[in-house]
């Protein structure tokens with residue numbers, strides 16, 4: 688099929704699915720209404736995922752238009768989340784998106800609260816939700832995983848903290864940097880984890896890295912720059928810079944070793960005053 692501008696616009700930059708209802712703010716960067724709802728309602732984030740501008744309001748429309756041309760003041764709206772709907776049908780679809788629904792019943796069954804769906808799943812299908820995921824994962828109820836009694840061990844697995852961690856690591860995304868620092872944050876999908884990488888760490892989104900997972904996130908600026916130079920440098924100057932970064936990496940420990948030797952030497956009585964600033968981490972120009 689031939690790809691046109693219209694078709695690229697029709698794909699959501701966040702979930703890569705075709706957009707049936709557009710969510711649009713003042714910066715005119717459309718995403719699909721599911722992603723927008725997830726961000727604004729479930730994650731309570733109001734910024735644009737493309738340019739990061741804070742969007743005090745968004746409009747949900749079927750046909751893409753310029754935001755400033757939309758008379759949203761007259762549209763039905765969800766005041767709490769500042770979402771305006773071009774028509775009642777879109778509004779209904781939005782409300783439906785947020786309702787807990789059983790997708791195992793032959794006839795879709797809708798509930799007003801998640802607890803009711805949980806009860807239904809338990810009674811009718813003998814399926815159980817993960818208590819932790821239900822509490823912490825910001826996802827729609829139709830995206831939630833249901834486990835059999837055997838898989839869940841009647842909630843007993845969660846009495847054991849190690850088992851819980853194993854489950855979270857296997858079933859959910861987490862930041863390996865923060866995890867190493869002892870913080871335990873989990874993300875409902877890679878999109879939100881990459882938001883975290885971008886915000887709290889260093890994320891490379893150049894070329895091939897734009898579609899990578901995990902391997903394009905870096906803990907320190909130096910790691911990030913080294914990667915940029917190694918993976919994405921196009922010319923000699925950049926390659927040279929790449930080598931310089933390599934040198935910095937190689938020199939640090941060597942210099943450290945030399946300092947250690949000196950520190951040892953300075954242990955001789957009388958020498959100490961000659962090396963007043965030498966410490967384990969001091970790097971003197973040699």
Ligand SMILES: [Zn+2]
Nearest residue numbers: 699702719722
């Ligand atoms: Zn989307």
Ligand SMILES: [Zn+2]
Nearest residue numbers: 714716735738
């Ligand atoms: Zn934007």
Ligand SMILES: [Zn+2]
Nearest residue numbers: 789791792811
């Ligand atoms: Zn059911």
Ligand SMILES: [Zn+2]
Nearest residue numbers: 817819820858
């Ligand atoms: Zn879980």
Ligand SMILES: [Zn+2]
Nearest residue numbers: 862864865887
């Ligand atoms: Zn992190």
Ligand SMILES: [Zn+2]
Nearest residue numbers: 891893896918
């Ligand atoms: Zn990269």
